[in-house]
Amino acid sequence: MQASSNIMWSSGRSEAQLEAGLAIPIEIRRLKSARRLRLRFDEAAGTLKLTCPWRTSRRTALAWALDQRDWIDAQLALAQPPEPFVAGGSIPLEGREVPIAWREDWPRTPQLVDDELRCGGPEEALARRVEAFLKRRARDTLSSDIAEFASAAGVVPASLTIGDASSRWGSCSSQRRIRMSWRLILAPPNVRRYVAAHEVAHLVHLNHGAEFRALEARLFGPGIGEARSELRRIGPRLRRIGRRN
Numbered sequence: 001m002q003a004s005s006n007i008m009w010s011s012g013r014s015e016a017q018l019e020a021g022l023a024i025p026i027e028i029r030r031l032k033s034a035r036r037l038r039l040r041f042d043e044a045a046g047t048l049k050l051t052c053p054w055r056t057s058r059r060t061a062l063a064w065a066l067d068q069r070d071w072i073d074a075q076l077a078l079a080q081p082p083e084p085f086v087a088g089g090s091i092p093l094e095g096r097e098v099p100i101a102w103r104e105d106w107p108r109t110p111q112l113v114d115d116e117l118r119c120g121g122p123e124e125a126l127a128r129r130v131e132a133f134l135k136r137r138a139r140d141t142l143s144s145d146i147a148e149f150a151s152a153a154g155v156v157p158a159s160l161t162i163g164d165a166s167s168r169w170g171s172c173s174s175q176r177r178i179r180m181s182w183r184l185i186l187a188p189p190n191v192r193r194y195v196a197a198h199e200v201a202h203l204v205h206l207n208h209g210a211e212f213r214a215l216e217a218r219l220f221g222p223g224i225g226e227a228r229s230e231l232r233r234i235g236p237r238l239r240r241i242g243r244r245n
């Protein structure tokens with residue numbers, strides 16, 4: 001899979017900072033024939049390969065690659081083994097590892113009992129029920145996160161959709177429609193709330209400028225840098241949970 005763009009993006013950060021922001025090593029190649037920047041994930045080598053037009057500076061190339069981090073994380077996730085929902089397995093619920101227990105005579109709707117997720121009914125339906133349980137919980141929890149931040153920011157979103165976009169944790173449109181991934185319920189609360197604060201700040205500023213960052217930091221409170229890097233670290237695993245392939 002490839003990400004490509006003809007947008008040049010410059011950054012005030014140093015090359016070392018930019019490179020550190022990427023989860024894996026990157027090789028940059030300049031080609032006379034290249035018209036735009038192209039990024040490829042070499043799964044066997046475990047590296048990113050970036051080709052760019054001849055005159056592109058290393059800093060510009062790195063800054064552009066850093067801007068593709070969601071895409072990079074999605075590629076890393078695909079390279080990891082899946083973690084399907086199975087009896088005897090576990091899920092990180094709000095960041096805490098919770099065992100999945102199954103007994104046919106337990107209630108069909110999964111329930112948290114004594115720090116384990118108990119599921120009953122036919123075993124073939126277990127994965128579907130666990131996923132439905134997580135989506136319901138994600139909807140409730142993210143709705144209250146968004147409501148809390150929106151009230152602090154003095155704005156009202158037009159809608160909140162909980163989905164499973166392959167490469168984004170959240171998004172906000174110019175029509176004030178917020179979308180969030182249900183997988184955020186698997187992340188520790190500070191990570192989930194960071195994404196919620198980020199999208200609510202977009203209700204006021206549809207960019208990542210200084211005013212946006214100030215509002216995002218005010219809504220979230222201290223520790224936003226840690227929450228952001230934690231999402232980078234755990235993101236690839238969260239994307240593989242509950243998948244069968």
Ligand SMILES: [Zn+2]
Nearest residue numbers: 198202207208
């Ligand atoms: Zn954003």
